[in-house]
Amino acid sequence: MKELVIISGKGGTGKTSLTAAFCHLAKQAVFADCDVDAADLHLILNPDIRRSETFVSGHEARIRPQDCTGCGTCRELCAFEAVAPATAPEGREIFHIDPFACEGCKVCVQFCPQQAIDFSPAECGQWYRSETRFGSMVHARLHIGAENSGKLVSLVREQARLVAQEQAANWLLVDGPPGIGCPVIASITGATAVLIVTEPTLSGQHDFERVAQLCRHFGIPAFLCVNKWDINPEQSETLSRCATENDVTVLGRIPYDPVFTTAQLQVQAVTEYAANETAKAIRQLWRQLQQQLASQPDQGKRPKGD
Amino acid sequence: MVQTDPFVLAVASGKGGTGKTTLSVALAQVAGAPLYDCDVEEPNAHLFVRPQWQDKQDVTRRVPLIETELCTGCGACTELCQFNALIIVGHKAMVFEELCHSCGGCRRVCPTQAIHETDVTIGSVSLGLSAKLTLVQGCMAIGQVMAPPLIRATRNYHHNVPPAKLAILDCPPGTSCPMITAVRGSDFVLLVTEPTPFGLNDLQLAVETVRQLQLPFAVAINRADSGDRRVHDYCQREGIEVVIEIPELRHVAEAYSRGETLLEALPQQRQLLQNWLHQLCPGGLA
Numbered sequence: 001m002k003e004l005v006i007i008s009g010k011g012g013t014g015k016t017s018l019t020a021a022f023c024h025l026a027k028q029a030v031f032a033d034c035d036v037d038a039a040d041l042h043l044i045l046n047p048d049i050r051r052s053e054t055f056v057s058g059h060e061a062r063i064r065p066q067d068c069t070g071c072g073t074c075r076e077l078c079a080f081e082a083v084a085p086a087t088a089p090e091g092r093e094i095f096h097i098d099p100f101a102c103e104g105c106k107v108c109v110q111f112c113p114q115q116a117i118d119f120s121p122a123e124c125g126q127w128y129r130s131e132t133r134f135g136s137m138v139h140a141r142l143h144i145g146a147e148n149s150g151k152l153v154s155l156v157r158e159q160a161r162l163v164a165q166e167q168a169a170n171w172l173l174v175d176g177p178p179g180i181g182c183p184v185i186a187s188i189t190g191a192t193a194v195l196i197v198t199e200p201t202l203s204g205q206h207d208f209e210r211v212a213q214l215c216r217h218f219g220i221p222a223f224l225c226v227n228k229w230d231i232n233p234e235q236s237e238t239l240s241r242c243a244t245e246n247d248v249t250v251l252g253r254i255p256y257d258p259v260f261t262t263a264q265l266q267v268q269a270v271t272e273y274a275a276n277e278t279a280k281a282i283r284q285l286w287r288q289l290q291q292q293l294a295s296q297p298d299q300g301k302r303p304k305g306d
Numbered sequence: 307m308v309q310t311d312p313f314v315l316a317v318a319s320g321k322g323g324t325g326k327t328t329l330s331v332a333l334a335q336v337a338g339a340p341l342y343d344c345d346v347e348e349p350n351a352h353l354f355v356r357p358q359w360q361d362k363q364d365v366t367r368r369v370p371l372i373e374t375e376l377c378t379g380c381g382a383c384t385e386l387c388q389f390n391a392l393i394i395v396g397h398k399a400m401v402f403e404e405l406c407h408s409c410g411g412c413r414r415v416c417p418t419q420a421i422h423e424t425d426v427t428i429g430s431v432s433l434g435l436s437a438k439l440t441l442v443q444g445c446m447a448i449g450q451v452m453a454p455p456l457i458r459a460t461r462n463y464h465h466n467v468p469p470a471k472l473a474i475l476d477c478p479p480g481t482s483c484p485m486i487t488a489v490r491g492s493d494f495v496l497l498v499t500e501p502t503p504f505g506l507n508d509l510q511l512a513v514e515t516v517r518q519l520q521l522p523f524a525v526a527i528n529r530a531d532s533g534d535r536r537v538h539d540y541c542q543r544e545g546i547e548v549v550i551e552i553p554e555l556r557h558v559a560e561a562y563s564r565g566e567t568l569l570e571a572l573p574q575q576r577q578l579l580q581n582w583l584h585q586l587c588p589g590g591l592a
Contacts, residue, residue: 009348011322011479016504037480038320038511040504058388079409081458100486100519105409106388144515145486150451178322178479179347182451201563203327203350210348213448231556232563256559261533264503 001164002192002293003157005034007176007184009207014227015197017260017270018282019175020044023134024269025286029171031132032160033139034153034187036125041175044269047130047137055140055155057148058104060122061097067116068094074108074117083108100145124148127156129163136163153177153186161299172299180214188214192296193221195289196248199228200235208239212246222248223292225285229253249292252285254278312339312473313587316492318516320508322479324498325528325552327351330476332568333496334439336579338592339472342463344488346429346444346456351476353565355441357434361466365444365459366425367408367452372399376420383412383421404451429456431463440467453478454487461488472583472590481515489516494586495523496549501533506540513546526550549582 006022008015019041023031033041063074065088075083075095082101088094097108097117109117124147127140138160142149157174164172176187176194188194194215198204208224215222224243229236240250255278263273271279317330327345331354334341343351370383370392379397391405392412399412403426413421429446444460446453461475477488489495495516499509509525516523525541530551541548552558552568552575561571569576583591 008322010350012324012500037482038322038508040321040507043503043507077410077414079407080454100490103407103409104388105407105411106386107409107411107414110386110411110415142482144481144511144518145483147483149482179453179484180448181347181446181453181484183482184347185449185451199563202353202565203348204563206350206353207348210448217449228559231559235563256556258532261502265534267503 001169001172001299002296003172003174003299004193004195004289004293005174005176005188005191006195006197007188007211008178008197009180009211010198010204011178013197013199013204014260016040016175017264018197018225019173020269021271021282022173022286024272025283026171026173028167028169029135029173030160030164030167030169031135031137032156032172032174034156034174034183035177036140036142036152036156037149037177037183039139039141042139044264044267045132045134045137046267047128047132047139049128049130051129053127054123055125055127055152056121057124057151058122059106059119060099060104061102061106061108062118062120063094063096064116064118065089065094067114069114070094071113073111073113077107077111079105103147122147125152127152127159129159136167138163150182150186153183157187180210184214188220189218191220192299193223193293195223195225197225197227198239200226200232200239205235205239205242209242209246212243212248216247221296223251223289224248225251226253228256231256251288251292252281254281312470313590314473314475314492315586316475316477316489316495317498318477318485318489318495318512319479319498320481320512321499321505324500324505326498327354327476328562328568329496329498329526329550330474331355332575332579333583334474335567335569336576337472337474337583337590338438339470339474339590340440340442340467342460342473342475343441343443344457344460344475345478346446346453346460347478349443349445351441352434352443354567355434355436355439357436357439357441359432359434361433363431364427365429365431365456366427367455368410368423369403369406369408369426370401370412371422371424372401373420373422374398376418378418380417382415382417386411386415408455428452431460433466442467453484457484457487470592472587481511486515486519489521490519492521495521496526497523498526498528499537500529501527501535501537505533506537509537510540513544524549528552529554550578
């Protein structure tokens with residue numbers, strides 16, 4: 001089984017639309033949406049959820065107002081600006097913890113002289129195993145403002161790998177998150193290869209360089225696809241040169257085409273909806289990826305996530 | 307907070323690539339307000355502002371450093387640490403820096419004072435000036451995982467930033483800790499989206515987020531005439547004001563690709579942005 005992670009650095013470059021097209025084109029594949037913070041792949045794959053599980057990770061501190069004396073030790077010790085003044089029902093000045101800022105470190109719980117702070121397991125989200133018209137899918141939804149997105153990403157990948165093993169699948173296709181931080185690192189470590197989808201803009205170029213460096217930092221083979229290449233052919237050339245300098249193999253380019261939006265409105269992958277030049281370019285890109293990855297070793301061990 | 311309490315306008319979105327940076331730069335230009343680029347994983351505002359960098363400060367966070375002679379391997383630190391950043395190996399504590407959240411708990415709980423703290427660099431905050439704009443930029447170092455401390459440092463940077471009544475924050479995408487850290491404590495949030503199913507889905511998540519944070523907000527729709535009307539309908543249903551609409555034009559996309567600003571590509575937007583800012587924060591325009 002080969003695990004291909006599709007990322008972009010910059011958002012809005014067509015990463016999820018391309019992933020959906022690969023899901024359509026790949027034979028014997030399992031899919032994972034690791035953009036757990038703003039997941040969109042399900043809007044094209046229209047999954048039928050077969051199993052839904054709560055993701056519990058870490059703890060959340062909560063001050064019991066009746067036991068808080070307002071001494072302020074918690075506020076002084078909190079490294080996350082999570083403790084704010086509050087008023088108890090009977091009018092005393094006390095403190096409360098903002099769940100959006102609390103990282104669950106337990107320092108306030110440990111050092112509260114009144115032991116007035118509860119510390120209960122935090123429900124951070126939900127993950128799903130689903131069936132789609134193209135194959136099985138694992139996806140998730142992180143609760144608003146929840147911590148541990150990296151751990152949820154690792155969980156989604158791990159579950160998707162199990163499904164892929166059960167089905168003896170050839171491919172695990174992963175829609176990754178934007179950026180270069182914790183969820184991205186959790187998405188790409190241990191993968192067979194990464195496809196970076198970018199656009200020929202100064203922002204696209206800048207973000208591509210950072211994400212390419214990240215792939216090199218973790219020693220993961222990386223490929224580049226330039227989407228909307230014709231909005232700035234010169235910048236597309238610069239991107240390709242820059243890719244070569246960063247040990248990233250340039251695979252394909254796709255024109256600027258409203259069909260990305262039209263297909264999305266029809267709940268279809270671009271290659272499912274259209275047979276035009278853009279769809280052909282995507283099919284060509286998928287063939288190239290298959291050839292390139294044929295020489296990479298199959299996935300053995302599970303990825304290690306933090 | 308940023309400076310002596312200017313009105314802070316956070317420009318955010320669920321979905322990436324909807325035009326947050328484009329709008330942030332345009333709003334800062336129109337208002338003559340300092341711009342804080344809090345999208346520290348991929349800071350892009352500088353590509354449009356093209357500032358002269360004046361100052362750059364490394365941002366560090368504190369991680370434990372074990373004085374092995376004093377460590378008895380009692381395990382108080384590993385028991386407290388919620389992030390598995392410490393383990394006991396051969397009766398001595400050992401640190402995994404990349405897992406540490408810098409809470410300082412292990413140092414406080416250690417009965418033999420064997421834990422000190424040392425700084426690791428997670429990125430930098432820079433101050434840049436162009437002819438008309440002040441830009442404060444946070445930039446995360448490659449391979450670092452934790453954006454929130456750097457976002458806080460960016461928001462709190464005020465050294466040599468001229469006093470202003472309004473400040474614009476360009477926020478990271480999504481709805482998890484980086485986005486929350488950036489928008490928390492701002493006075494108003496402008497959520498940028500596009501009229502597509504992806505745009506709508508991620509806008510709904512972002513709306514839920516800012517509602518839970520109890521922040522006042524409005525929506526800007528970029529490429530407003532592409533896609534369909536579902537985003538407009540949703541906003542109407544939910545009573546959310548759509549304050550800015552930017553049309554879908556190939557020449558705007560091309561101008562953006564070259565690093566030209568929205569106001570250069572669509573000068574007629576200036577008056578619209580100015581009117582809205584004037585309503586939002588009377589007296590905020592320089």
